[in-house]
Amino acid sequence: MPDVIDPDIRRARTLPSDYYTSEERLKESLAKFPDYWHFAAHRSQFGSSNVIPIPHLEGMLGEPMVLTCEEDIKCLSNVCTHRGMIVADSQCDVKSLRCPYHGRTFGLDGCFRSMPEFGGVENFPSKSDDLFQFPTLEWNGIIFCGKVPPEFSSFIDELENRLGWMPISSFEHDQSRFRDYEIRANWALYVDNYLEGFHIPFVHEGLHGVLDYDNYRTETFEGGVLQIGMASEGEQTFELPETSPDFGSNVAAYYYWLFPGLMLNFYPWGLSVNLVVPVSPERTRIIYHGFVGDDSMLGKGAGADLDKVEEEDQQIVEATQRGVSSDSYDRGRYSPKREVGIHHFHRILTSEREIDNHLWSQMGDD
Template structure:
């Protein structure tokens, strides 16, 4: 399979060929991009619970895992080492974990505690009877996990930009949870997220709250940061002295981390979108909201989220239909407005070459 070959020079480059959005075999091949870091949870979600299964991680990767808060927090396999039963089916506050199938129990560090009727088993228990541990990274109050050891993301660089918001102090607001099914390839959801080019055409309400002419896109290894500027008089961040964006009126930071995680920082707090692949023509989007200052939630770019989401879903579902046309193969990029999409396609194309 010849890879898409996205030219490094955006002025010459052509977009990702439509086959990547329409072919089931390409959808399957791309699944290994999800081996990278994945958002697990925010620390406020773990306060009232010692054990939290990560259903979205299972949907994305096929691995059932859970977060466990003991003296330290770990991410462990959620699959019983006896015959494969899933262990935690909902969040709970237990101190040990008992399998509901034949009663095997585990400690919160994943070590086997007890198994009935196994006295005669030779070489039991062994290391293989403990629950497998997954990598876990804590960043600004958020946990990330992965199926295997993967390269670090530029956590420090991003923390310098966004750390002043103190996202670790935000609280999970369950009223902001959403789970939408969209009839489009997950790539289309990401493509659409990575440009503000469509804002004046697709999002009239958001366009009122953002200064489109000041919209900035910055690309870096592992992701893209888009910066939405506030219109005069609207709610904006209080940037501390010495901040890289000091002096600017910023309404929102839109951070995307490869391949499927979106962190939208607003003066009221943080909205996280996780894109989950379902098929070559369907994805699911999981939303979580973490609030810092509830009073600001009704103002500015962060106040019209559900409306903006409906508009985005409408447009990408229409694009999915367009992708199947024999008359469309691939397009070109705007060098001033589509640097984020170009960067994403370059990353994908490099990734595909490694397969």
């Protein structure tokens, strides 16, 4: 079978339009999601609480999950082992998790603690009465979790090499930056749009003014893409340390995308996280979380007016959804100069990747 997307961008044609419209293609795409790490939360989101439900991952992985923080952070199944009720429905500070249906309680480590009216039940409680625990990974205060993610996570090395100098773990969650949109477009179309700066001069007049379009850079790595927005003359930039591989450049923003739908946008003021959650072939939820590191940098440069940029992008993406749904359109071609990020995404999305170093077997053994 030839590749759906030719590895040579000069020969390649873009993603067939049924990837943006058909239920079956969406199911195929969703089947890949468990093989990747996903953003769960930033440590600062705990605040004074110790339990955070993470419902966006239910849309990505089909699993209600909850983060708990005791000595360490755990990602537990949020499904009661009695009859399947959702255990925690909101962020809270508790000593134990108590199912609201019939009162079964669990420790914050997920272990079964007590259950009313269960006298005489044989072989009870057993290991299967504990809440299931999923793998977690933390980098600089950012917590990732997954269903069967790979043990070796090269994206962490990529982030560390580039941004290890940034005090990301001390960034503070800013509730006023939270946004939750539902757009009328396929999730992959939203990702496509994110992965190129090609449209900036056409769609984002304001952003175009602060970015140096000619020096916009795109780099690909396993499972992701980095775009670097350079600042126009006199616009706000990072103060990069000598240890940064970009030392000496006028970087205005680092835009990291990790398959499938995680966008980590770093600006001199902090981090804006965008989560792309498929709802149906033609509906997608976009969730924004903001984490501020230096509030004196807010309101300037590439990260100044994110609502406006988002609105401009959503209009384009929704109109493009109408276009790709037409019978007369199927596929296009890529710009080798400006669309390597999208090409990389389409290669990942359509590849028959086998991951053989799953944590799954380890999880099943204990």
